[in-house]
Amino acid sequence: MPQSNCCHKFDYKKVDLEQKRRKICKKCGYIDYKNPKIVTGSLVIKNKKVLLCKRAISPSYGKWTFPSGYLDKGETPEEGAVREAREEVNIKIKLLKLLIIFTVRKKNLIQFVFLAKHINKTFKPGIETLEAKYFEFKDIPWKSLAFPSVTYALKKMGKLPKNLPIFHIFNKD
Ligand SMILES: [Zn+2]
Numbered sequence: 001m002p003q004s005n006c007c008h009k010f011d012y013k014k015v016d017l018e019q020k021r022r023k024i025c026k027k028c029g030y031i032d033y034k035n036p037k038i039v040t041g042s043l044v045i046k047n048k049k050v051l052l053c054k055r056a057i058s059p060s061y062g063k064w065t066f067p068s069g070y071l072d073k074g075e076t077p078e079e080g081a082v083r084e085a086r087e088e089v090n091i092k093i094k095l096l097k098l099l100i101i102f103t104v105r106k107k108n109l110i111q112f113v114f115l116a117k118h119i120n121k122t123f124k125p126g127i128e129t130l131e132a133k134y135f136e137f138k139d140i141p142w143k144s145l146a147f148p149s150v151t152y153a154l155k156k157m158g159k160l161p162k163n164l165p166i167f168h169i170f171n172k173d
Pocket of ligand 1 (some may be wrong): 009025026
């Protein structure tokens with residue numbers, strides 16, 4: 001059995017039924033599967049404008065993004081998106097639709113992007129945000145966006161079909 005107090009000594013070996021080469025501890029047998037990390041966030045719309053945040057952290061310090069971050073243990077992607085919006089820009093949001101599931105293979109990361117509406121009146125940058133602002137589509141700072149996924153999501157948002165797929169949520173606890 002893997003021991004949590006083991007100071008792993010890793011080696012690469014073919015393991016499991018699939019016989020895939022994995023990083024495995026020679027001492028305790030712990031396998032580092034390197035499953036993708038999950039990121040969740042939302043495009044928050046108000047009066048046909050979208051809320052963007054200027055990042056106060058690296059990577060992409062000083063570039064614009066939408067509220068988004070790593071999912072916490074025990075959280076659903078929907079709960080994570082709501083929490084990130086609260087942490088990054090102190091707003092309450094209501095999720096409307098799942099817009100994109102973005103896979104970034106090189107970063108081993110999967111990002112959920114929801115469409116949301118802002119339900120309280122104010123917003124205020126949190127510690128990871130230098131500045132937050134609502135942009136009309138034509139005023140989006142395309143050259144200063146933080147990640148390719150931000151550009152992609154904002155472009156998709158600009159061409160929204162009237163009827164997006166229905167947003168189903170099922171959480172099995
Ligand atoms: Zn070990």
